[in-house]
Amino acid sequence: MTAAITFHNISVTMQDTQIINTISGQFPKGQITTLVGPSGAGKTTILKLCNALLSPTDGTIFYNDQELKTYNPLTLRRCVGMALQDAPMIKGSVYDNLNLPRQLQGETLSKDEAIQALQQVGLDAKNIHKKAHDLSGGQRQKLSIARTLINPTDVLLLDEITSALDPHSVTEIEQLIVTMKQRGVTIIWITHNLEQARRIGDYMWLMHRGQLIESGSIHLLETSQNERVQQFMRGELL
Amino acid sequence: MTFTTLAITLAFVCIPLVLSKALNLQLGKDVIIATIRAIVQLLAIGYVLQLIFDQQNVVFSFLMVAIMIAVATLNARKKGAQINGITWKLALSLCVIEAIVMSVLVGFHIVPATAQYIIPLSGMAIGNSMVMSILFLNRFTAEIEAHEQEVELILSLGGTPKQAIHRQLITSIKASMLPTIESQKTIGLVQLPGMMSGQIIAGADPVQAVMFQLLVQFMLLTTASVSSVLLGFLSYRTLFNQKLQIIPEKFTGQ
Ligand SMILES: Nc1ncnc2c1ncn2[C@@H]1O[C@H](COP(=O)(O)OP(=O)(O)OP(=O)(O)O)[C@@H](O)[C@H]1O
Ligand SMILES: [Mg+2]
Numbered sequence: 001m002t003a004a005i006t007f008h009n010i011s012v013t014m015q016d017t018q019i020i021n022t023i024s025g026q027f028p029k030g031q032i033t034t035l036v037g038p039s040g041a042g043k044t045t046i047l048k049l050c051n052a053l054l055s056p057t058d059g060t061i062f063y064n065d066q067e068l069k070t071y072n073p074l075t076l077r078r079c080v081g082m083a084l085q086d087a088p089m090i091k092g093s094v095y096d097n098l099n100l101p102r103q104l105q106g107e108t109l110s111k112d113e114a115i116q117a118l119q120q121v122g123l124d125a126k127n128i129h130k131k132a133h134d135l136s137g138g139q140r141q142k143l144s145i146a147r148t149l150i151n152p153t154d155v156l157l158l159d160e161i162t163s164a165l166d167p168h169s170v171t172e173i174e175q176l177i178v179t180m181k182q183r184g185v186t187i188i189w190i191t192h193n194l195e196q197a198r199r200i201g202d203y204m205w206l207m208h209r210g211q212l213i214e215s216g217s218i219h220l221l222e223t224s225q226n227e228r229v230q231q232f233m234r235g236e237l238l
Numbered sequence: 239m240t241f242t243t244l245a246i247t248l249a250f251v252c253i254p255l256v257l258s259k260a261l262n263l264q265l266g267k268d269v270i271i272a273t274i275r276a277i278v279q280l281l282a283i284g285y286v287l288q289l290i291f292d293q294q295n296v297v298f299s300f301l302m303v304a305i306m307i308a309v310a311t312l313n314a315r316k317k318g319a320q321i322n323g324i325t326w327k328l329a330l331s332l333c334v335i336e337a338i339v340m341s342v343l344v345g346f347h348i349v350p351a352t353a354q355y356i357i358p359l360s361g362m363a364i365g366n367s368m369v370m371s372i373l374f375l376n377r378f379t380a381e382i383e384a385h386e387q388e389v390e391l392i393l394s395l396g397g398t399p400k401q402a403i404h405r406q407l408i409t410s411i412k413a414s415m416l417p418t419i420e421s422q423k424t425i426g427l428v429q430l431p432g433m434m435s436g437q438i439i440a441g442a443d444p445v446q447a448v449m450f451q452l453l454v455q456f457m458l459l460t461t462a463s464v465s466s467v468l469l470g471f472l473s474y475r476t477l478f479n480q481k482l483q484i485i486p487e488k489f490t491g492q
Contacts, residue, residue, distance in 0.1 A: 077395065081395075088387035
């Protein structure tokens, strides 16, 4: 296994509280890692570290065997794309939001590209001129995914991207992400849905209170001898 | 006007005091403090100005303007406490405004370069600029607190800090300039501006007074725009670190 991203003794302290506690682990290249754990475990923080929205207080992160902090943050963030937890939108239309990644680089997304981007996440093209803030929670999540996919990314960081979707849409998005994986994209996917974690994951990270409890093959969710993993699977880890 | 007649006008102070007492507004103390401060500050400045005008020495005018800038800076900087170096940024933008205003007014011989003109006009430019800065800083702080997620979104997509904060910056600049522009639209219809009224009462030709007031109005448009734009572009960078990340404490307020 080669790792796309490697954490080495990573700690994050914010306002005197340690929110990530000496984590070491890997995200395998070209695979889907599902990142699970109770609320407040530090999952979102891990994604922000990968996207360089945050820097670790201690430890080293490697991206493609080179220290992550040596990359230019702007170029890194375009290769390591992120769909944020609450699917925030900028003020403006659906198109404005899709165009945002291009606009930031002084380019424009063509209307055809925009429609294609909407269709691949199962959004109707007629929404294109709607105000983004008028979309439903689920539609916003889809738009957020489509927007993240506009930049050509090597790594995709997905923060609970299907939490507001109906079962059919969930399947659609899962298929889309699996297609991305088949194109060689490395995926880190935070989910609270254990069924989903097992369905799509090749690899897993389980976090609890800023610590990495277990990481490895997705089967560890069932087979791990670690007491806390078993507790988590029974829904008893808080 | 004599001091005796001025004393009679204190009746205007008694009315709010009585009202405050009757309605339990609890503003009595503030009214008294405000009155005393106004009397002391204005009389003091009156005598100081008299002194400066008698001396006809540019050094005094300079000193006076410097004091105005210092006081305005100290007043406004509380509103931007989370912006690093807010003090010198305010001072710098006030100095730039003073420089622009004076180079136009004196440079084109619109007003003579005497203390009698420079000091009141500077006072208006700097005072207005201070209010604009406070309006801008209030709004800008509120905007970035309310839109942290949008800022983070743009950064996460590979945008620069300037791109990430652009909308909040523009909104705040516009919001702080609008009152100046709006009040200019109705000027003279509802109330006569204080300076103009004062000149007319003191016996000046109304048309002359109007021309001076127009000069001031135009000047205020410059101060309003320059102070918020300058302050905005000097400030936004301090909300981010060298790694192009949000500094969380600056976004969640104190
Ligand atoms: N800017 C911050 N300042 C201080 N503490 C923070 C900050 N951001 C996050 N935290 C804390 O860090 C911890 C981990 O947060 P994080 O968002 O990574 O959790 P999570 O695992 O994504 O949770 P959820 O499943 O609810 O999204 C939480 O306790 C949170 O309160
Ligand atoms: Mg989270």
